[in-house]
Amino acid sequence: MNNIVVLSGAGMSADSGIHTFRDADGLWEGHDVMSVASPQGFRKNPELVLDFYNLRRRQLKEVVPNAGHLAIAELEKCFLVNIITQNVDDLHERAGSTNVLHLHGELLKVRSMANPNISLQWKEDLILGQTAEDGCQLRPDIVWFGEEVPLLPKAAELTSKADILIMIGTSLQVYPAASLIHYAPVNSPKFFVDPRPSVEEDFCPNLKIIRKTSAEGVPILVKDLMHKLR
Structure with missing residues (x-):
């Protein structure tokens, strides 16, 4: 074997x-998970979502x-x-x-909003307005709630x-x-x-x-x- x-x-x-994905009260580090981990949340407040993952990316550099x-x-x-x-x-x-x-998905990758096959390694902050080669906004390469x-x-x-x-x-x-x-x-x-x-x-x-x-x-x-x- x-x-x-x-x-x-x-x-x-x-x-x-x-930190674990959800704590006891159903929040993810103070955020409702649907506001930072769903397509709907991104459409409603993309800057909040990008900042949330930027903080996670920074934290990853500090742990072993x-x-x-x-x-x-x-x-x-x-x-x-x-x-x-x-x-x-x-x-x-x-x-x-x-x-x-x-x-x-992976925290250290981002992808095009329109084409998941356009993916990039990404270690720094991601901000609104940064686009993929197809001209579409980049987003975290994370499988969000409601996605396949x-x-x-x-x-x-x-x-x-x-x-x-x-x-x-x-x-x-x-x-x-x-x-x-x-x-x-x-x-x-x-x-x-x-x-x-x-x-x-x-x-x-x-x-x-x-x-x-x-x-x-x-x-x-x-x-x-x-x-x-x-």
């Missing part, structure tokens, strides 16, 4: 200091991968590892992981081939990403690392829950998997 698929969510990066990210990267020494992340940060890549699929998730079929295909599935810091409640667990082979071992898991071990076959944070639980799991391989 040498093919590992990792599904990571907001809790994966929480130990690095990146945590022990969980580093441990997942270590798995590549012994396994084929594919990461499917719901996070828009680049912490998996900075930790050393090489096969990372960003299901919901174009990489979902590829993610489902990867998950269907998992010898081992590791889920970290994801609620398993937000669709369509939450559906991915059901694509994993029934007999494949499944691990869920989360200090407050939203499901129990009878949620699906061969599921083991590790009730720890990413930084605490992932290194333990990785050490165990690598030891068993040897």
Whole structure:
């Protein structure tokens, strides 16, 4: 069993200091999520949305991968590892992981409002009036609420081939990403690392829950998997 698929969510990066997508009162760092993460919100107040992501982009420069990210990267020494992340940060890549699929887009990319295939790497602030080569306003290359998730079929295909599935810091409640667990082979071992898991071990076959944070639980799991391989 040498093919590992990792599904990571907001809790994966929480130990690095990146705030989770939604906090307990349904806001995203003081904003209603629909005002900063939907096409309607962008049409209503594009400057607010661009400023919101500019702040997130600046914050990303100040944080580093945590022990969980580093441990997942270590798995590549012994396994084929594919990461499917719901996070828009680049912490998996900075930790050393090489096969990372960003299901919901990337904070360090922007794209044309009219053509999602026109995408650019972008590390600085994005302001109203900055346009793509097609003349259209640039926007964050993020999958907003109400938009299709174009990489979902590829993610489902990867998950269907998992010898081992590791889920970290994801609620398993937000669709369509939450559906991915059901694509994993029934007999494949499944691990869920989360200090407050939203499901129990009878949620699906061969599921083991590790009730720890990413930084605490992932290194333990990785050490165990690598030891068993040897």
